[in-house]
Amino acid sequence: MSSAAPPAKSDSASPAALRAATVKRVERAIAELRRGGQVLVRNRERESAGILMAAEMVTPSSLPGLTRAAGSRPTLVLTARRAAALKPGQPISSVESLALPAKADPDFVRRLADPTAGPAPALSKAVAILPEPEDGLAASALALVKQARLIPAALLARLAHTDSEGVAAAARDADLVLIEAEEIAAYPALAAARLTLAAEARVPLADIEDARLVAFRPPDGGVEHIAILIGQPEAEIAAGRPVLIRLHSQCFTGDLLGSLRCDCGDQLRGAIRAIAEQGTGILLYLAQEGRDIGLVNKLRAYQLQDLGLDTVDANEHLGFDADERAFAPAAEMLHQLGATRVRLMTNNPEKVEGLSRHGIEVAERVAHAFPSNSHNEAYLKTKAKRSGHMF
Ligand SMILES: Nc1nc2c(ncn2[C@@H]2O[C@H](COP(=O)(O)OP(=O)(O)OP(=O)(O)O)[C@@H](O)[C@H]2O)c(=O)[nH]1
Numbered sequence: 001m002s003s004a005a006p007p008a009k010s011d012s013a014s015p016a017a018l019r020a021a022t023v024k025r026v027e028r029a030i031a032e033l034r035r036g037g038q039v040l041v042r043n044r045e046r047e048s049a050g051i052l053m054a055a056e057m058v059t060p061s062s063l064p065g066l067t068r069a070a071g072s073r074p075t076l077v078l079t080a081r082r083a084a085a086l087k088p089g090q091p092i093s094s095v096e097s098l099a100l101p102a103k104a105d106p107d108f109v110r111r112l113a114d115p116t117a118g119p120a121p122a123l124s125k126a127v128a129i130l131p132e133p134e135d136g137l138a139a140s141a142l143a144l145v146k147q148a149r150l151i152p153a154a155l156l157a158r159l160a161h162t163d164s165e166g167v168a169a170a171a172r173d174a175d176l177v178l179i180e181a182e183e184i185a186a187y188p189a190l191a192a193a194r195l196t197l198a199a200e201a202r203v204p205l206a207d208i209e210d211a212r213l214v215a216f217r218p219p220d221g222g223v224e225h226i227a228i229l230i231g232q233p234e235a236e237i238a239a240g241r242p243v244l245i246r247l248h249s250q251c252f253t254g255d256l257l258g259s260l261r262c263d264c265g266d267q268l269r270g271a272i273r274a275i276a277e278q279g280t281g282i283l284l285y286l287a288q289e290g291r292d293i294g295l296v297n298k299l300r301a302y303q304l305q306d307l308g309l310d311t312v313d314a315n316e317h318l319g320f321d322a323d324e325r326a327f328a329p330a331a332e333m334l335h336q337l338g339a340t341r342v343r344l345m346t347n348n349p350e351k352v353e354g355l356s357r358h359g360i361e362v363a364e365r366v367a368h369a370f371p372s373n374s375h376n377e378a379y380l381k382t383k384a385k386r387s388g389h390m391f
């Protein structure tokens with residue numbers, strides 16, 4: 001992997017080229033983190049820089065390696081959610097950094113970061129929450145690790161020399177991707193805006209033969225989002241009528257395996273049937289597994305739920321928000337399909353608001369609930385009680 005530093009912003013580079021370069025660099029950084037590598041992050045505005053790696057990927061050699069590359073000992077950066085789980089009842093800010101004792105090994109780090117890795121070490125003088133430096137690096141590190149769909153916890157070692165030469169030398173010496181804090185912040189919106197229509201095909205379904213699949217490819221090498229077009233939504237759009245749609249977030253366990261832990265399988269097939277009955281509509285099958293924490297983290301959340309947490313607390317103990325989904329990709333697909341006025345099948349008020357924020361007019365919410373079973377009853381109750389779902 002090249003260690004090329006971001007080019008200085010010249011007047012000759014077009015905004016589109018700069019956006020493409022940003023997406024490329026963030027994708028490289030994500031790939032590095034997912035394979036256990038290190039990334040150099042710089043905040044030009046605050047003249048700070050540090051080297052980070054994902055806490056869940058730490059190995060015996062990477063801890064001293066990080067210290068060597070940065071010239072300082074790493075701290076463990078956690079989300080406020082995770083810090084609150086480690087230290088209930090304490091006031092916490094948005095991001096927390098923990099000092100690590102010199103003897104900290106990978107298992108010690110992982111148990112602080114991941115509640116499914118074993119009992120967390122108690123916070124003490126040696127493992128204390130540190131006053132957060134105003135350099136913005138911890139928040140950038142967490143945002144990047146989250147984009148990599150890893151447990152949102154990072155080891156971050158700050159550089160002593162943060163002038164351009166010092167940063168360039170650190171990147172060169174350790175062969176690191178160098179990424180700017182502003183690029184990490186800009187990435188989610190840029191990535192959603194650059195969905196490209198990759199392929200389209202007629203796919204007759206058991207419940208409706210007149211169906212077409214359109215695949216939208218994200219620029220980050222991630223899984224494509226799929227629009228399932230039933231009947232002729234184009235005719236509805238041309239006639240100025242709102243299109244019946246469903247936003248369905250991918251659920252490997254529910255959609256494919258028929259898991260009884262959730263209602264996703266029923267909702268998926270039920271939505272296709274409902275659209276088929278009405279004759280026309282669109283189902284967006286969104287690659288946002290586990291409310292966008294990813295399948296691996298969803299399995300961790302299930303493990304915590306088996307120990308007594310509900311679906312909201314389980315996400316938060318892992319360090320995530322209860323729902324990490326963004327609505328920009330769904331809205332972008334609808335814009336590209338021309339369906340900007342919709343009747344939305346959902347029980348989730350957040351989906352109505354999320355689409356509206358991105359310029360989609362939700363003319364009507366259509367309820368979309370199915371009977372519960374003994375395995376998903378508590379899950380559905382929690383959605384109603386804590387996430388505002390209207391059942
Ligand atoms: N993190 C997490 N995700 C879950 C859990 N159970 C189901 N999911 C995910 O939740 C998502 C459900 O998505 P949807 O059915 O589209 O959305 P919703 O918020 O329930 O809203 P509705 O439109 O009313 O169905 C899927 O991505 C599932 O994988 C859980 O316990 N934890």
Ligand SMILES: [Zn+2]
Pocket residue numbers: 251253254255262263264265
């Ligand atoms: Zn599900």
